[in-house]
Amino acid sequence: MADGDLIHGLVDALRCLPGVGPRTAQRMTWHLLERNRDAGRRLAAVLVEAMDRVGHCRECRTLTEHERCSVCASPRRDRSRICVVENPADLVRIETGTDYRGVYFVLMGNLSPLDGIGPGDLGLDRLARRLEEREVTELILATGATAEGEATAHYLAEMAREHSVTATRIAQGVPLGGELEFVDAGTLAHAFSGRREVVV
Amino acid sequence: MADGDLIHGLVDALRCLPGVGPRTAQRMTWHLLERNRDAGRRLAAVLVEAMDRVGHCRECRTLTEHERCSVCASPRRDRSRICVVENPADLVRIETGTDYRGVYFVLMGNLSPLDGIGPGDLGLDRLARRLEEREVTELILATGATAEGEATAHYLAEMAREHSVTATRIAQGVPLGGELEFVDAGTLAHAFSGRREVVV
Numbered sequence: 565m566a567d568g569d570l571i572h573g574l575v576d577a578l579r580c581l582p583g584v585g586p587r588t589a590q591r592m593t594w595h596l597l598e599r600n601r602d603a604g605r606r607l608a609a610v611l612v613e614a615m616d617r618v619g620h621c622r623e624c625r626t627l628t629e630h631e632r633c634s635v636c637a638s639p640r641r642d643r644s645r646i647c648v649v650e651n652p653a654d655l656v657r658i659e660t661g662t663d664y665r666g667v668y669f670v671l672m673g674n675l676s677p678l679d680g681i682g683p684g685d686l687g688l689d690r691l692a693r694r695l696e697e698r699e700v701t702e703l704i705l706a707t708g709a710t711a712e713g714e715a716t717a718h719y720l721a722e723m724a725r726e727h728s729v730t731a732t733r734i735a736q737g738v739p740l741g742g743e744l745e746f747v748d749a750g751t752l753a754h755a756f757s758g759r760r761e762v763v764v
Numbered sequence: 765m766a767d768g769d770l771i772h773g774l775v776d777a778l779r780c781l782p783g784v785g786p787r788t789a790q791r792m793t794w795h796l797l798e799r800n801r802d803a804g805r806r807l808a809a810v811l812v813e814a815m816d817r818v819g820h821c822r823e824c825r826t827l828t829e830h831e832r833c834s835v836c837a838s839p840r841r842d843r844s845r846i847c848v849v850e851n852p853a854d855l856v857r858i859e860t861g862t863d864y865r866g867v868y869f870v871l872m873g874n875l876s877p878l879d880g881i882g883p884g885d886l887g888l889d890r891l892a893r894r895l896e897e898r899e900v901t902e903l904i905l906a907t908g909a910t911a912e913g914e915a916t917a918h919y920l921a922e923m924a925r926e927h928s929v930t931a932t933r934i935a936q937g938v939p940l941g942g943e944l945e946f947v948d949a950g951t952l953a954h955a956f957s958g959r960r961e962v963v964v
Contacts, residue, residue, distance in 0.1 A: 580803035580806070581792045582791055610773050610777040611796075611807060628771070
């Protein structure tokens with residue numbers, strides 16, 4: 565990006581964004597400087613405010629600028645079901661893609677003993693307190709279908725059993741529109757063993 | 765991204781960056797808030813400063829925070845050759861990828877009558893004044909091999925002839941490591957008609 569420490573500094577700073585390498589950062593820098601300085605200034609202002617003011621919901625741990633997120637604060641949500649997800653993006657995906665009307669608990673990660681991430685780091689003590697409240701009847705485990713996601717789901721299922729709460733796991737199988745030819749062996753095995761009777 | 769106007773605001777603001785759609789912006793927002801708030805604050809500070817202080821080199825028009833860019837300010841560059849490029853990123857690519865030691869002129873675009881971009885918008889009056897100075901002997905046309913890049917190069921070649929300056933165009937042909945099988949017909953035709961005698 566030609567010239568000067570300031571331009572190089574902006575290219576470097578943009579690389580803190582995930583998925584942004586040197587070439588992309590250069591293109592972003594050039595775009596902002598050449599075509600959209602106002603957007604650049606606006607981005608800077610929002611960044612400062614968000615970095616300073618966004619915290620975690622004290623009930624479900626998702627990111628929010630308020631004490632409680634909009635889901636937890638809503639009187640219309642069903643508090644007898646808690647859906648556990650790995651991160652706030654997964655929460656949004658479930659909110660926009662399903663008709664789920666219960667509440668959430670956001671782990672902000674997965675159990676990973678090798679990385680030193682234990683139940684305390686995921687706020688599971690707080691989740692346990694919520695399971696103790698009598699109103700919870702179902703804990704929906706919506707962590708990823710990865711080794712860590714499965715291990716975390718297993719740990720949470722044990723926790724649910726201790727509190728006499730039903731634990732359910734989101735289904736694994738062939739994705740919508742997926743042809744069997746292109747599905748990996750593990751997914752196919754899951755889909756096969758998880759087969760259901762067809763009611764006609 | 766869960767919650768609140770501030771988080772949505774950050775997701776929206778990040779979309780001013782080229783190539784960043786809603787999903788990517790969400791992932792960036794989550795990454796900054798969850799893992800790297802210091803980097804987010806640093807990015808904001810550099811953004812503000814760059815948007816306010818970066819301008820154009822008064823000689824070659826590239827982006828710089830100084831009055832003249834480092835190339836134009838250098839006493840070691842050969843001022844008898846001017847390489848015309850479309851944008852500052854192309855300048856950097858030539859600087860890092862070739863041993864060119866002349867100076868540049870950055871169009872910041874291409875001639876595009878349909879979009880209302882004429883010679884004045886590309887600063888060609890300033891380039892004409894530089895061609896009038898006796899020391900320039902070669903104008904290297906390094907605009908892209910696109911329709912607009914070719915039209916701009918043609919216009920610049922006419923300009924060079926009027927000032928009795930030699931205009932050269934960067935070569936078009938099969939890219940390094942390119943197999944003929946995978947080269948498009950237009951490139952192959954250019955490579956064929958631009959063939960050179962092999963001196964052994």
